[in-house]
Amino acid sequence: MTTSPKAVVRPAALRPGATLAVLSPASTPKPDLVQRGIAHLQNLGYRTVLGKHALDRGPLYYAGTLEQRLEDFHAAFADPAIDGIVCTRGGWGSAELLPHLDAALIRAHPKAFISYSDHTALHSWLHNEAGLVTFHGPMAAADFSREGGIDNASWAHSLGGDAAWSLGAADGLRVLRAGVAHGRLQGGCLSILAESLGTPYALRIADSILFLEDIGTKAYQWDRMLLHLRYAGVLENVRGIVFGDMHQCAAVAEHDYLERAILHSLRDFDGPIAIGLPSGHVDGSNITLPLGIAVKLDLGEAGNPRMHFLEAAVKV
Helix, strand or coil, X not given: CCCCCCCXXXXXXXXXXXXXXXXXXXXXXXXXXXXXXXXXXXXCCCEEEECCCCCCCECCCEECCHHHHHHHHHHHHHCCCCCEEEECCCCCCHHHHHHHCCHXXXXXXXXXXXXXXXXXXXXXXXXXXXCECEEECCCHHXXXXXXXXXXXXXXXXXXXXXXCEXXXXXXXXXXXXXXXXXXXXEEEEHHHHHHHCCCCCCCCCCCEEEEEECCCCCHHHHHHXXXXXXXXXXXXXXXXXEEECHHHCXXXXXXXXXXXXXXXXXCCCCCCEEEEECCCCCCCCECCEEECCEEEEEECCCCCCEEEECCCCCEC
C-alpha cells in the first residue's frame, strides 16, 4: 500500500461570488431537494450551474448513463467559469467513472470538489492521480437542503483559505485511545474504501491520519471492514484514526458496543483513536474536512481532544 505521494495540489479558494457546478456522478437526486440546496448555496453568495444530466433518472438508480455522468464531470472541470463542484447526493455509481476519467484534463484545471458517501471513490482517484486536495463535506440535496445541515465554520475555514484552525470536543470529537500523531488527513466512507482494495483505484495511504465514517453499518461490519484494512496493509501507513458520528449507524444505546468492536479490531494498531466527528452521513450539521492536508491529532488529554489543521487547503 505504500507509494510515493504526488505533490499536493490546492484548488482556488471559494469565496462568495464563486460559481459552483452541482453534479450527480452517482444516483438520481430528488429535484425539490436539489433546488432547495441550490437556493441555500445562492443565499450564501455563490452562483450555481446545474449539471446537464444532474436530474436525469435512470438507467436503474443512476443519474444518467455512464457517458452522461462522465460528460458532466469533465465539463465542470474544463469550464473556466466553474470554480468548484458540489455533488447532489451519493447512492451508487461514482466507481463506474474511474477508468474513464481524464487525468490530464483534471490536473490542468484543479478545482474544489465537495462531497462524501459513494463519492469517496472520486476523492481517492483525485488524490491518487492528481494530488488534489478535496473536501469531505455537505452535498446539495443531502445537506444544503436541510435546516441546520451545514457547519458554517468548517466550510469557511476549509474553503476560504485559513491556514490554522482546529476541531475539538465541542464539534463532537471524543477520545477512544489517547496519543498524538501527525499526518495528512485522508479517508471517507469505510465501505467504499474497503471495496476498492485489490483494485487499481484503492486510496494510496502514506503517513496519514485516517478519517472513517459510514451509514447503516453494524458493530460486526465495522470490525470486519477494519480487519480487511489491516490484512491489506493499509494501517501500516496510518498514524492515527478519527471515526465519524455513529448516529447513522447505531442507536445511542448501542454506541458503547460499537466502540468496543472498533477497539477490538484495532487492538494491534498503536496510534491514537478518536470518534464522534460529524462529517458525511450525519443527522445534524455536516462538518467540512479538507482531505490531503497536514493535520495534528492531539488526543493527549481525554477532556480536550483536538484535530489541528496545519496548512491552508486552498490557494488564496
